[in-house]
Amino acid sequence: MSDLDQFRQETRAWLEANCPEAMRQPVTGFEDIYNGGRVPEIDHPDQKVWCDRMAEKGWTVPHWPKEYGGGGLSADEVKVLRQEMSRIGARQALDSFGISMLGPALLQFGTQEQKLEHLPPICRGEIRWCQGYSEPNAGSDLASLATRAEDKGDHYLINGQKVWTSYADKADWIFCLVRTDNTGTKHEGISFVLFDMDQPGVEARPIKLISGSSPFCETFFDNARADKANLIGEEGKGWTIAKYLLTHEREMISGMGGAPKKSLGETAVELIGADEQGRLSNGILRQNLAQYQLDTVAFGATMARVGDEVKSGQGLGPASSIFKYYGTELNKRRNELNLAVGGEEALGWEGDAYQGGQVVRDWLRSKGNSIEGGTTEVQLNIVSKRVLGLPDA
Amino acid sequence: MALVLNEEQSMLKDAAAGFLAEKATVAHLRELRDSGDATGFSQDVWKEMADMGWAGIAIDEEFGGLGYGYTGLGLVLEQVGRNLSASPLQSSVLIGATIIAELGDQAQKEQFLPAIASGQSIVTLAIQEGAHHAPSQIATTAVAGGNGYVLNGSKRLVLDAHVADTFVVIARTSGEPGDTDGLSAFLVDAKADGVAIEQRSMVDNLNCGALTLNNVSVDASALLGSEGGAASGLNRTLDIANIGLASELLGVSTEAFERTVAYLKERKQFGQVIGSFQGLQHRAAELFAELELARSIVLKALQAIDSGDESLPVLASAAKAKLCEVAQRATNEGVQMHGGIGMTDEHEIGFFIKRARAAQHTFGDYNYHLDRFASLNGF
CATH class of the missing domain: 1.20.140.10 (Butyryl-CoA Dehydrogenase, subunit A, domain 3)
Structure with missing residues (x-):
């Protein structure tokens, strides 16, 4: 028996034994998708059970390296896992912006310390992330963003406003584009920082759309604090990371x-x-x-x-x-x-x-x-x- | 099947691109047109193409072909479209050989396919009777008589009619125009008594003609397939023909587009190249997107022929309809964006809009195939 066949057999047995019956039902709405977080939205108690069991194996994000909480699986093994999950109708255990957006950017641009700090909680569904990109005056022309980050030695002080921040009212942390320098061209001076949303000076207000309620928020920063240890990449080089992530986002929307x-x-x-x-x-x-x-x-x-x-x-x-x-x-x-x-x-x-x-x-x-x-x-x-x-x- | 070319196919594509760009270009087509060439293509170039095996590209090795399948032939036809190369590849290789392979018995295949594959014989399909492609409306009759059948009727849009040595004539052995049943296919020698061929000249300056059959007697052995049983082989042949034409139209459209984008980078007005204007940029970008869709549906349809995919009819109509739409847009934009020079005979962009419309019409245009696509999809 080939290694892959062996893997398939073991995977099948494990899924049969560990995937709760309720997590084998078709996803019929957003409430059936588990996003994790400090205070997760739970529609069925087995959502968390299933996420925890899968996270234990590293299979919430099976293609990420094991040291960061992933499964360390090869492309072929990931395919087998997906096939075996769909065979029994198993739901994806966890879906989040941490997995689809921040994670790929950290793997590409983060330091080893940053990866070790932020990736494992994403895999375990402990921290839910949102993305702070657009601003009222920086939509299509995103690089003209104006949210300021003032250098305070070991941290930045952040003031400004973001808009279209999906799930900002439910997220624990934000990955955010801020302006650290005003002197060069607009693409220069943008930095990519991470900070905790649970602090004074951060406020998220949901936006009602022409279609009714939505996950979008307006997000306000009034002297919010971001540790410099959570600057990703070099200061002033955040635009490169932003472009990389936008490509990911566009693929998702299409x-x-x-x-x-x-x-x-x-x-x-x-x-x-x-x-x-x-x-x-x-x-x-x-x-x-x-x-x-x-x-x-x-x-x-x-x-x-x-x-x-x-x-x-x-x-x-x-x-x-x-x-x-x-x-x-x-x-x-x-x-x-x-x-x-x-x-x-x-x-x-x-x-x-x-x-x-x-x-x-x-x-x-x-x-x-x-x-x-x-x-x-x-x-x-x-x-x-x-x-x-x-x-x- | 993966929607990518394998190494053999990529090499074939490159070889075709190189050869045709040297030996059978738009300039050559212009020469043939202006000199009133009686053949309408270069026999020497056709011989070279046949020597490279292209005339037998999709014909089984058993019958003297290369057995590369229709994906291979489609890649060559795309290059034919890019260069507007005149040759009997469409009439005899894409269509004539295919209907014999689909409907013929062993003896008929042995008689005709090796001759087509070597380039010596040109076999072409005579199906259309009115101004539009409408197979069920066929009125040409074949009545039992003599040693076989007697054929009467008239045909038009017969590709390479004046240089073909054999016609595959679709005639009615029973029923009335409008019936889909009762169609049969016959091999008719171009020199047979009662066959009259009229060379006609369409806008693309490629060869097509009209055929009149006046009490033409053929032997019983001239029947391809069973009496009244042509429909399924004929439909598959027409699907393959339309996918091949879609491949050619992909080449026509892509070449017209690339030439137009090059022109946008070179032509200056108001003190700057016109390609810097957003009004033109977005039209070009939208067309680029449509061409990418066109390329994908053509490749998918070509692969469906070779893999025996059951969805061939719907993919054939999808590919032809999409390529009719994209070719029309690409060639219209080509002329418009070239401005006044695009309206002159001296400039080559006009040759692309002309060939596009003729290829679009052949065996069913956008309206025909979008209608068929909807019906095949259950609405």
């Missing part, structure tokens, strides 16, 4: 939405009717749906192709630069078509008759996809300049 269970066209036939050949009776809607579905198939093939190119050692090609732009625009198109297909039912805002207004709220929320994490227009600028080599005006 994958949002996902494919619906039944094709929209088939749903439309049920609701609107078809001719004798089975063609949707409204020819204009049919064309719009077909164009959307065609682009969805072609975009899916592009994601697969880029993934296969990376696996074959060709590296991340220029096609990846379109993911954020195209994926979010496609998601907006799908949501517009959802309204067109659903008619009055899709416009309902609340109440049982309208399933709480999910369709219309998703539609409104999708408008933000092409704004957050780099607007469509900024993405097109990036393709123009970096991929096509077109010059600045």
Whole structure:
């Protein structure tokens, strides 16, 4: 038996013995996803049990090195673990910005001490992180951010405001872009610091969106304190880390939405009717749906192709630069078509008759996809300049 | 199957790019056009292509081909599209050989495929009758008589009609125009009595013609496949043909786009290169994204042919519809962004918009294939 087969057998046995029954049920909402933290939001007690057992094995973040709380698994072993988990319908034990965003940046740019301090609590789901990037006057032009960090010897004193800080009201720590120097170009003088949210001088207020309540917050710093030991990378070189993380974030947003269970066209036939050949009776809607579905198939093939190119050692090609732009625009198109297909039912805002207004709220929320994490227009600028080599005006 | 090229395929692609960029370019096409060349392509270049094995690229080794599959042929066709290379690769290799391989018996394959693979024989499909691709509307008839059948009807958009030595004619052995059943395929010698060939000239200056069949007698052995049973092999052939044309359109679009981006970096107005204007930059970036999608769906569809994927029909219509859309946009933007020079015959960008439209139309345009794509998806 190969080592990998042996690993599969052991993994299967361990999962069977340790994954609670409740954690084998399909995820139906955000409350089913466990994010950890000092005071975790717990929908079912087994969420924490399952997270703790997986963390013990290092399997909440199986691909990170063991010394930082990960599982130290090879790519093939991670694949086996995922396959075995999905075989029994096991949920992901822990999902957090610490895993998806801060962790990769620390592994790349952090010192050994910083990694040892911050990564293991992420793996164990003990500390929940949020990201402090955008500001009221630094959106697409993120590098013009103005939150000040004043040098106080062993620490920085931080004053300013962040916005669109997801889950700032629930996070324990923040990774934050601050300005440590005003003298150079706007990209210089930005630093990447970590600090505890549980201190006087940090306040997070949730933002209500056109779609209703949201995880976003406005976050205010009034003489908040960040130890210098938690400066990541060099002072004034935070922009490099920010760009690295934005790439991660864009990949996450482009994958949002996902494919619906039944094709929209088939749903439309049920609701609107078809001719004798089975063609949707409204020819204009049919064309719009077909164009959307065609682009969805072609975009899916592009994601697969880029993934296969990376696996074959060709590296991340220029096609990846379109993911954020195209994926979010496609998601907006799908949501517009959802309204067109659903008619009055899709416009309902609340109440049982309208399933709480999910369709219309998703539609409104999708408008933000092409704004957050780099607007469509900024993405097109990036393709123009970096991929096509077109010059600045 | 991974959506990447293997080493053999990459080498083939590079070889095709190098050869065609030297021997069969847009400038060569212009020469053929301006000299009123009777063949419409260079026989010498075609012989060289055949000697390299390209005429038998997707034909099984058993019948004298290379057995590289349609992914290999698609890569060559993409380079054909980039250079607008004139040759019988589409008519005889992509389509003629395919319908014989799909419908023919052992004897028919032995008779025709090695001859196509060596480049000596040109076999082309005669299917379209009206202004639009509509296989179920075929009215050409084949009635039992003599030693086999007697064919009557007329065909158009027959690729390389005037240089083909054999036609595969799709005719009705039963039913009425509008019926999808009752279609049969016949091998018809170009020199047979009652066959009249009219060379026509379309906007792309490549070869196509019309065919009139006036009481053409063929032997029973000319029937490809069973009587009335052409549909499944014909549909698969048309799917393959459309994916091949989508590969060619990928080359046409990519080349038109790259030439246009190069022009944006060179042309100056208002004291700066026009490529620095955001109004043009975003249009170029959007087109870049569409071309990446186009490349992916073409490769996926090519691989589906070779792997025997059941979703071939939906992927074929997806690839053709997407490439019709992208080629139209890329060539329209190509002319627009070149400005006045793009409207002149002297500049080469015009050759790309011309070939794009003809290839888009051949065997079903955007409207045809998007409609089919929707139907195959259950709406």
